[in-house]
Amino acid sequence: MNDIVAAFAALHGALFENAVLPALFALGLMDFSEPAFDATEFVLIGLIQIGAVYVLLRPLEAWFPAEPWADRKAVRVDVLYTFLHRIGLVPIAVYALLRPLVDGTDEMLRALGYIPPGVEDAIPALHDSPFLTFVVYLLVLDFADYWRHRLQHRWGLWWALHSLHHSQRQLSFWADDRNHLLDDVIEGLWFSAIAFMIGVGPEQFVAAVMLIRFVESLSHGNVRFGFGRWGERLLVSPRFHRTHHAIGVGHEGRRYGCNFATLLPLWDIVFGSANFSYRGMATGITDQLGGRDYGESFLAQQWLGLKRLAGRA
Numbered sequence: 001m002n003d004i005v006a007a008f009a010a011l012h013g014a015l016f017e018n019a020v021l022p023a024l025f026a027l028g029l030m031d032f033s034e035p036a037f038d039a040t041e042f043v044l045i046g047l048i049q050i051g052a053v054y055v056l057l058r059p060l061e062a063w064f065p066a067e068p069w070a071d072r073k074a075v076r077v078d079v080l081y082t083f084l085h086r087i088g089l090v091p092i093a094v095y096a097l098l099r100p101l102v103d104g105t106d107e108m109l110r111a112l113g114y115i116p117p118g119v120e121d122a123i124p125a126l127h128d129s130p131f132l133t134f135v136v137y138l139l140v141l142d143f144a145d146y147w148r149h150r151l152q153h154r155w156g157l158w159w160a161l162h163s164l165h166h167s168q169r170q171l172s173f174w175a176d177d178r179n180h181l182l183d184d185v186i187e188g189l190w191f192s193a194i195a196f197m198i199g200v201g202p203e204q205f206v207a208a209v210m211l212i213r214f215v216e217s218l219s220h221g222n223v224r225f226g227f228g229r230w231g232e233r234l235l236v237s238p239r240f241h242r243t244h245h246a247i248g249v250g251h252e253g254r255r256y257g258c259n260f261a262t263l264l265p266l267w268d269i270v271f272g273s274a275n276f277s278y279r280g281m282a283t284g285i286t287d288q289l290g291g292r293d294y295g296e297s298f299l300a301q302q303w304l305g306l307k308r309l310a311g312r313a
């Protein structure tokens with residue numbers, strides 16, 4: 001593990017010194033060298049993540065496809081979403097929007113003498129075990145994610161944005177970042193607020209996000225396997241999440257859909273929204289069959305999302 005960390009640090013340093021720093025110098029932007037150092041790390045992590053997911057999941061999609069496609073044209077826009085997210089453009093924009101809000105709230109609460117309690121204070125036994133603390137953080141974050149996702153389906157205005165995620169009819173491991181940018185901001189706010197309230201530290205935050213991201217990439221894969229009878233109930237699998245995207249199934253019915261969980265199907269089991277029996281493979285939104293357009297290009301998708309929000313599309 002230490003070797004990996006050291007190798008990463010060396011790569012990060014070399015990239016910064018040989019590429020980023022000379023570019024900043026040439027552009028007269030040396031004042032920004034400190035944030036640029038952090039940004040280089042973020043971009044590098046993003047690229048390694050994309051590389052790792054591609055190497056692991058692309059062969060699985062080729063060998064065990066859930067659906068064979070004549071061409072992969074519809075997937076291209078999802079590749080763009082993934083790069084915009086993983087090399088940091090979307091997170092940086094969300095961060096820039098949220099930072100003043102989070103700082104302001106933090107300052108205000110501290111001025112009032114309130115310090116977020118953190119789970120270690122609620123469960124003193126966790127003080128001795130960083131690993132268990134991390135597991136508890138994940139449980140809380142995943143629980144919050146489950147309810148965020150249920151509301152995205154339940155509230156018409158939120159569905160106007162979230163439906164963009166569901167409109168992909170060629171679902172692949174690239175699809176997990178396919179979201180409306182406004183939805184990204186709301187999700188970022190939701191996730192950071194919960195993390196802040198339970199006292200997740202910056203390193204644990206990054207680790208949690210990376211783990212969640214990996215499971216999300218896998219669960220969107222165009223592969224036709226699950227994790228077996230018990231595995232399906234332990235961790236969200238490609239089959240479980242494909243049912244969430246299933247046309248006519250994943251966003252309809254009494255609960256406005258099924259299989260909302262990000263990591264743990266447990267929440268769907270407890271709150272009555274699990275569907276382990278569906279075996280169909282086709283994904284999308286029912287009204288697409290009637291010709292409703294969700295856009296093919298990135299800009300069209302974003303624009304149509306805003307129009308749906310305004311009730312004009």
Ligand SMILES: [Zn+2]
Nearest residue numbers: 149153162166
């Ligand atoms: Zn959904």
Ligand SMILES: [Zn+2]
Nearest residue numbers: 165176220245
């Ligand atoms: Zn999804």
